[in-house]
Amino acid sequence: MMDLFKGVQFVDVIEFIGTFAFAVSGVRHAASKNFDLFGAFTIGLFTAVGGGTIRDLLLGVTPFWMANSVYLWGTLLAMLFVMIFKSKVVKLHYTIFLFDSIGLGLFVVVGAEKALSLGFAPWVAVVMGTITGSFGGMLRDLMIMQMPLIFRKEIYAFACVVGGIFFTIGYSLNLNMVVNEVITALIVILVRILAVKYHWELPRLKDIHH
């Protein structure tokens, strides 16, 4: 925690908000299945850090959350938040959606940047940005036995791909890092919000009897 407050503080605040919003989503899904406290906490944590964990395992580095307990505290806070505010959480739907989108934007930036800084190819960075942003929700859905939402609805993963591509191009063009980070995050947030507002969906594959 101490190191956090010495470093780039704004990004840390954003990351905490994103972690919190992702964890809230996980805890609410767990509550819909009547999970117990441990289950709700675990699903919240999977949703918040699952994407980044899969990314770090693929990149061959220690999962980020094992170096800082702030992600566990954020998840705990999210669980308490859902438990205390219960039905009010539904009314806060739009605020949480906004936090979730902000988190998504940041997660894509963090994922793509980490891959590039480790020397992986640009297309790997796009993949890692997408995994960071969307695989936490995929794990959440698998754990509660629901067909993963990212495969069926909303331009969730697509927003990650678009952001990841922009960030990687900016990176290769030596765009100022902070500018690149902010614009990428804004693109992801914008695509996500517009997609939900205007019900954008990717084309679906029709079943071919097999």
Add this chain to the structure above:
Amino acid sequence: MMDLFKGVQFVDVIEFIGTFAFAVSGVRHAASKNFDLFGAFTIGLFTAVGGGTIRDLLLGVTPFWMANSVYLWGTLLAMLFVMIFKSKVVKLHYTIFLFDSIGLGLFVVVGAEKALSLGFAPWVAVVMGTITGSFGGMLRDLMIMQMPLIFRKEIYAFACVVGGIFFTIGYSLNLNMVVNEVITALIVILVRILAVKYHWELPRLKDIHH
């Protein structure tokens, strides 16, 4: 195997019993879904070594079972045991439950100790003890398309957390290692047995329409 018999033999016997009991649980679940021999063996293996495998991947070390074939043999033995004794396995329910609890106690100790010996923070050790003890069963449930039991019933994971916290405190207080290991395992076993006997459950989150 040779190295095993030179080292701390008692722990190895306990670990084999734990592996066997966990594998029996996996094979029985697979049988309930009419899996074939390969499926039953795989689910048995996932249940027995899945938690430790996820732990080792997170810790960045080679999964423990890849260094010693004893875990595969234990799983094979468990499958033969279930096939041969069939309905008698049901009567042995309490004995298997006891073995399972003993295995759980040991798995928590092994997981927490490994994290601490690799220099990770105490809270990471608690997480790793819990993962080692409970994620094998989570994988088993996912593979047979059942909502993971550890999220819904019994103080299974809670016993791991309690044991992990005790072990980590004992470790930081330089408690004699063997004493710490034995007491931790006994705590996990006791909490688990009491939880089942008295139907202890963690509070559940109520669904909030979302």
Add this chain to the structure above:
Amino acid sequence: MMDLFKGVQFVDVIEFIGTFAFAVSGVRHAASKNFDLFGAFTIGLFTAVGGGTIRDLLLGVTPFWMANSVYLWGTLLAMLFVMIFKSKVVKLHYTIFLFDSIGLGLFVVVGAEKALSLGFAPWVAVVMGTITGSFGGMLRDLMIMQMPLIFRKEIYAFACVVGGIFFTIGYSLNLNMVVNEVITALIVILVRILAVKYHWELPRLKDIHH
């Protein structure tokens, strides 16, 4: 890509065919659940590279597909193929099955060889050959909420185990590598084709009420 065309070309062509066939299987399963384009691509990719990815994480090396974008292109091609030829894909059933079997044979060889070249024990090589060949399909089934097929039907995984054992014995007997690779792949392909033709199945475990 450039490096590919300098190296062992024939194996690369075979590997591309195998990747394509596995991805087609994933995309078709995704289509049967009305997934969108992103979902179909992801399930196709999971099916094609999932087994090798789990293998590489267990072996402690960077997942193979992160070093070469050919696997993503192969998956994209597979998705376009399914979308364009739609119902004709059903008529191509036997051809795709053949490609799938050829891919399986090669995947087993690649998995076993990689484990042995990294110094793991022979039985680990058999496990890794089996994981490489069969865990992609397992991930595919989990993602679309179906009980994994490899645990219930066809001698799919069994073909991998038989091939893996043969390859490992040949390796330890210093059999010429290319000969060993080709014979192993042929064994896997043959067992698979015969298993489907003659409806071979492994015995199933009967449910014991528990």
